[in-house]
Amino acid sequence: MRNALKIFKPELLGNAPFAGGHRTPEEVVNGKLNDIFSSISDVDHARGSFDLVKLYPAVATADQARFQDAHIFVSDEPDDELVSTLVIEAPALNDTTEMAEMRQLLAAPDTRYHGVALTTADASGQSALVEKTQTPLLPVTQRVVPKIKNIVYRHSASANGTEFLRQIIFEAPTTNDIAFFSFEVPDLFTLNPFYRAEYYGRNGGMRRLEPIDNSQDAEQLSVNDGVASATLQVALGAGNSFYFYYYSSDDYRYHQYALDNTMTLSADEAVVPGTWRIKKAGDPTVYTDNGFGVFYDSEGAPFAQGNYETGELSPAANVDTVGTQADDLGAVIFMRNATNQGYRREFSFNVGTESFVINSFYLRCTLANGSQFSVSATDTGEITHANINGTINANGDVSLSAATGVDITHLEYDIDWLEEHVMDADWLHIDPNSLPNNGRVSIFHVNNIVRIQHHDAVERPSLGQGDTVQVLTDAAHVELYDKDWQRLYTPDDANFSYDKTSGLVTINAGISSFTGPFTITSVQSELVTVDNINDKELRFLTPLTRTYPAGSRISSAYVLGDLQALPKDERTIAAWQNDFGASSPPGSASLNTTQYPIETTNLGAINQRWAVVFDSETSYRVIGEHIGVVYSGDILNDCIVMNPFVQAPYLIIRKEAFGAGLLPGEAFLFETLSAAPPIMASRAVNPGHSSIEYDKSTLSLRGNRDSL
Template sequence: MQRTDLKLFKPQLISNDSFAGGHRTNNEVVSGRLNEVFKPISDVDHARSAFDMAKLYAAVSTDDASRLHDANVFISEQPADSLVNTLIIELPTLKDNHVLSDIKNQLKLSSTKFHGMAVSTAPSTLNTIAVDKTQAPLLPKAQKTVPKVGINAYSFTPTQGANHLPMRELSIKAQTSDLAFFSLPATDVFLDKPAYYSYGYLTSENSWLYLNPLDNPSDAAQVSVDVQTGTFNFALAKPLRAGSTFTWRYASALDYRYHAYAITSTLVLGSNEYIKPGTWRIKKAGESAVYTDNGRGIFTDSTGAVFAQGNYDTGEISPAGAFETTAPLADDLGCVVTVSTPENSAYPSKINFNLQTNSFAMSSLYLKLTTDTGAVFSAAADSAGNISHANVTGTVSSNGDVSLTILNNTKISRIDYDINELETIVIPSDWLGIDANTLPNNGVVNIISQYATVSVQHRERTEHSALTSGQTLAVLADANFVDVVDVNGASLYSPTDANYGYDKSTGTLTINAGISAFTAPFIVTAVQRELATVVDISNNTLTLLSDLTRTYPAGSVVSSVYVLGDLQALVKDERTLSAWQNDFAGTGAAASNSLNTQQYPIEVNNKGCIAQRWAIVFSSNTAFSIIGEDIGQIYYGDTLNDCVVMNPFVNQPYFIIRKQAFGAGLNPGECFLFETLTASKPFVATRATSPGHSIIEFDKSTLTFAGNKE
């Protein structure tokens, strides 16, 4: 078996029609030839988007039944056009006879897997490699810009007044996408009248949630407070997404105290204290009902009439005699008192908040900052998320987390922002031929998953206007794959090194005499690569099960691998039955005779054999018909001649049974059953073209088919 025996073949029909697909043919996908798999991208495709799908066969194309061990396919190069994305789809239930309508129905199954390609963002370590993404769109992406203007993110007033309501913050950043159980210490938590809630946080399902357990009973089960240790314990219903930050706000006993009239009848406020609006509880004189101030110091009764007014700064209530503060402890008359301290009254030098979205144009973030004197200045983020100004610096992450450092003792009292949010548009299904609503996450799929096999590749490619016999080139040493192609895309590889030879230890490529049969210019490609297993994914950093054999530079390719398994034409499960009952899996009483396949085995080769269960049904002792489970009745024969059942799609036999194997034959109605396994396996390749303009005239994807020969 040579490298040239590993081929990709087309099915009976390759197009976007629902009936395209079907069995393998002998029509090879020619490497380097334009539009071999997908049609050219048209102006209409770029205007409104397109989705193309093709069924292909990875096959060992030999005249014998040699085996390719652990065959695998993966995408090793994506198109240069950023509007185009290709994927490989692994469908465990895909059969040779399936067409595109069958395939589309299988896309939504939980067993379906997707394989794509990422690019490393930093040099690899022994067993980790950081990549730019682990998800990609199966379908075209269409987005519209939704401006959000004047959103208040932060306000602060360090005076004794109604606007100064300090809350302290705790946060944790998820390193993996399974963080749901964690604790945050808060020994100063205010327990008399607790107040706590979360900012919006991004879940592993890419959705935004808020946690407000004091107001929302469904959230209460997700957080508890250990009053002995002052610890918040979380059990989130949906775990955090890797890289996202969970921020928890709570009222601190350092900032608040509670005054209960039943314990101390007279309220005395210190010079640094005032009543927290909306927490003052009293009774109307002569009534048993308890009333709470409206946040502006006004008390109204059940009819809506004002009966008293309180002063937050002094604790006085007027008019005297209109209210009562004497009551049992159970009535809970009193108020929360805010304690102003140098710590909570100082303008902060660090400010953090979240934009409540992770789909936005980074460079559209515009901040309007107001100082304590009322002066206003602005700052903006660049395309990398960096924020720079004389008085403030910071960053915004792809998850929408904004972190600011205030400079020059600037006192910020308010921050508002504008942002262009990106809203994904679902492309009409009549354009694409597939409904995005039937797919998980609107068609954004995992292309690298935990426990996936990946191929890590470093590629060097050089162009040469001419090559001559005897010429030597210095290319990448220790390469696992080397090839030279001419202007027509024809590979110069030869098992005999007729056209070029490669010294792996030195990286020397020697051009040989066969070069004269090819047309310049030439492209030389050398690839270092190896397979690895991903055991963890944290913030787009892959942790591998075993160490890499070399360091791969930033810009290397990491491809998710579809492991096809062993490819070899085989025959198995041979048996006879005393009666044919249209059951290819049938077992039971054996026929009166048998076929001698021990001395005369059923012959198969890798080119013609297909995955099929077969029945040879005898109509007399010498005459029989052959039925395939999927392809139906295809042959009539007799025991006097060799049985050569041809595969018309590849012009090779499905199998051959020599006449000597039949012996005396079987009785009428009896049958011989067996199954053939193929040296090819179907898979699905897709191409999504998002709407937009492209100046790229010629483009390509590269798919690698590999394995180990025996």
């Protein structure tokens, strides 16, 4: 029964050290703004704020009706991008926990955070791309960090220019992502190979692979017998390009002293600095030049100088170029030709940051005649100049084309990066240094369920009996709200009914008691389990049953389990020693809870271990592990232990169950499970300005109807 599902408030909301505490009968009112968190003030927007609250999702019935596999999640966040809301799962949280302890639990290693993110593309099959998989728990500020004189190109036609990368572009089909593909690289320089790649993955982010420096990258990209093979952990996005850069045998050769003990270079050749390998006369050690043509021995003393342009070594008497195959004495030679000495016309690169000010991109170019010019990007990323034009996009990709006849020898840029910093301020009441990962928390978790949801809302100024409204078909949830956002669902469909097949909502007679404007929301949704998280891609164990459009919400669910008030683990012990987990030795007698079971209700029961400690053969005290002594009684009367916070019993033990009682010092131990486990929710407001009128977050409680 939908009306039995409620979220209750604690004894005190707010940020005071003693806020939190036990569940009360005060419900969180659906649709009421600022019912949990206070309104966001101008001061909050100016300096930032953080709120933490304790809540009790519950099955509010006076019996033990079971709500199966209950889970709670953030189904909607405020439109204000400066505001974020999380549901917090902390196993150590209990009914008595107050704010001072709640703040400490934020840093506990077993605490998990559950948030919501929008999909950035249509989601279908067993994956979905989302805008984020992590978020700062506390407010963050962005600081502008200028990055200047970033060099992206130097023309290599000078006397010492020896680096030139050729490029092959492999394009993915426009219809699907691909993770396995190959292409030919027949001219790869294999004696001293270098290659790398850049591409856009299915998650939308730029990825770089450099197999020579990274063994993990080498597993994803390799070249054998002139064929490059890619086996990507993150697939190449549909319609995107895979850029492969490499040293070509058309530009490089390797001189081996084992084949020719004399190195003779032509006027168009030069040794590549840092690749020249020789021995010192009388020393079996192989030495490599220092990048400036100087060779140092093992004691740091220079013993030879190499001329990169001629291949000469001096003094020759200090040098030995005779060695074994394993010594690999020789050098990589750069061969200048028309291709690698020509001026580039096309330039593409990435500015290498997730966050930057797009109109701060400032390009400086030097021409072959020594003159310079500069150009800035517009707010939309356009780069326009008589000598060069192009674009920079939100991902930081720059694409430039030089005008005909314009020879550029040097290209560099300035840009303002935006660095994110977690706030450290006394009004937040949290020390960010106590939080793991600098306060940035994961909002999705492997092997945890998520609910994907496509929302639709239809507004009507008025509604009358017999009206019909078209909403989503096969919706998992449909709701009708009046002008005060009062929920109009009733079990008997007094106000409206919904047909899943047609998607029609029919307005019924009860609508006359409410005032418009009205809003009808419909939600197509389903649950799936996260199998893997790769950057901003969620992979699922099972395929989705439908395609969800870009902009759908995916929420990580805090699984509460079955909500039902129950007693368990009943036993007696011979001596009470303040140990609620004790199990032996048993007491002299037992309570007859088979014929007279301990009674609990969903309204009153809490998660607690209990001890009924006998002070005499007929009198006893009831002690809760976290709440202390709450009742004193005798075996001649029913034991009715009231929960003063909700005006319903914690538990009831009928007098018949006591029999003749237990001996003094003995105890009856048991545990009760609550139908209202405590959770925490947080809201962070980043400093800044906002014109959003409604800072509303929505928590949803779902599960399977059992005996409700």
